[in-house]
Amino acid sequence: MKPLQHTTIAIIGLGYVGLPLAVEFGKHYPTIGYDINPARVAELQSGNDHTLETTPAELQAAQHLHYTSHLNDLRDANVFIVTVPTPIDRHKRPDLTPLIKASESVGKVIKAGDIVIYESTVYPGATEEDCLPVVEKISGLTFNVDFFAGYSPERINPGDKEHRVTTIKKVTSGSTPEVAEFVDQLYRSIITAGTHKAPSIKVAEASKVIENTQRDLNIAxxxxxxxxxxxxxxxxxxxxxxxxxxxxxxxxxxxxxxxxxxxxxxxxxxxxxxxxxxxxxxxxxxxxxxxxxxxxxxxxxxxxxxxxxxxxxxxxxxxxxxxxxxxxxxxxxxxxxxxxxxxxxxxxxxxxxxxxxxxxxxxxxxxxxxxxxxxxxxxxxxxxxxxxxxxxxxxxxxxxxxxxxxxxxxxxxxxxxxxxxxxxx
CATH class of the missing domain: 3.40.50.720 (NAD(P)-binding Rossmann-like Domain)
Structure with a gap:
């Protein structure tokens, strides 16, 4: 694994999850914020965030962060973090379309030795069974041989100014023990609340999906x-x-x-x-x-x-x-x-x-x-x-x-x- 100081990060998706994460990484590492919506990119380049999850001062503090809607601008990155939505369709079935499209985008720019980390909420197994085969197909690279993966579920709470991305403990995982340690160290470098390294990607995926299932049942x-x-x-x-x-x-x-x-x-x-x-x-x-x-x-x-x-x-x-x-x-x-x-x-x-x-x-x-x-x-x-x-x-x-x-x-x-x-x- 490359030392952390040689890390360049690309954040795929600049919504409620991706932008706060990009801002924090952008304070410490060269970071590229990518979104398919040019209007969103233009808004952030002007120093504004309509979601109100970040302030103009916070955006300005991320001195190593720049924004783009051009996929080729991500080729210099060696860590790709996917933070796109995972909705359901009208039949209440998982809709992985944004996640699959994001995986296709990563597949077009990922290189040998790079790491892709998913933060989007999914069912256990989705990262390895649904997403990574897409990256393999598009890139022509082999998972866990040429490139590697991690999963660190988002824990953003929109509108909450007390529990921010850095003050909520982060679950991390990786596709090999070495990658798991790298992913954990990467997040630990910005998360003041600390991290919890899960033993596998599936365990990390399951931990996220049951957090909100438990809350849903209590409200029910x-x-x-x-x-x-x-x-x-x-x-x-x-x-x-x-x-x-x-x-x-x-x-x-x-x-x-x-x-x-x-x-x-x-x-x-x-x-x-x-x-x-x-x-x-x-x-x-x-x-x-x-x-x-x-x-x-x-x-x-x-x-x-x-x-x-x-x-x-x-x-x-x-x-x-x-x-x-x-x-x-x-x-x-x-x-x-x-x-x-x-x-x-x-x-x-x-x-x-x-x-x-x-x-x-x-x-x-x-x-x-x-x-x-x-x-x-x-x-x-x-x-x-x-x-x-x-x-x-x-x-x-x-x-x-x-x-x-x-x-x-x-x-x-x-x-x-x-x-x-x-x-x-």
Missing amino acids: LVNELALIFNRMGIDTEAVLQAAGTKWNFLPFRPGLVGGHCIGIDPYYLTHKAESLGYHPDIILAGRRINDGMGAYVASQLIKAMVQKDIPVAGAKVLIMGLAFKENCPDLRNTRVVDILKELRGYRIQTEVYDPWASTEDAQREYGITPVQVLEDSQYDAIILAVAHQQFRDIGVAKIQALGKPAHVIYDLKYLFAAHETTLRL
């Missing part, structure tokens, strides 16, 4: 508890606060489960399990519960409107929040759109307000144009769908003023006290 449990307690007329948040007084009670809350990881990663694991002849009952049951929460929220809202004698057909409903989580512009796999779809089925007019969301992204991804200005006395119902700090700052009195004399406020995120809103999840 409290979502199901909310469904039960609502039928009993018990306030779910009050129950969770009481139970939370025990030291080992896990502080999960019910809600919509979207985003680029939690709502997607379990399907990668279940896909692999079913290909091996095993049907994962518990994981899929949790997914069914969480995928059904948007429809449940809509039904509860309709019931509350009927109880207040508010006509449903033709009603006007404001949904506050479109991002998949609070204080973040990330719209990927947001489940707020499930509520919108259900309400429109009742011929309800819906509007969305989100000060974090990009209008262009909302229009492109979902055909939604968020409103920019809120007016008083306009809405028959208001759904607090995302816990943005701006919504807390607005205050419940001003949010109530947005409603007509008879209106419903549905607080999904426990932003305000139970007596201040009509119903909570």
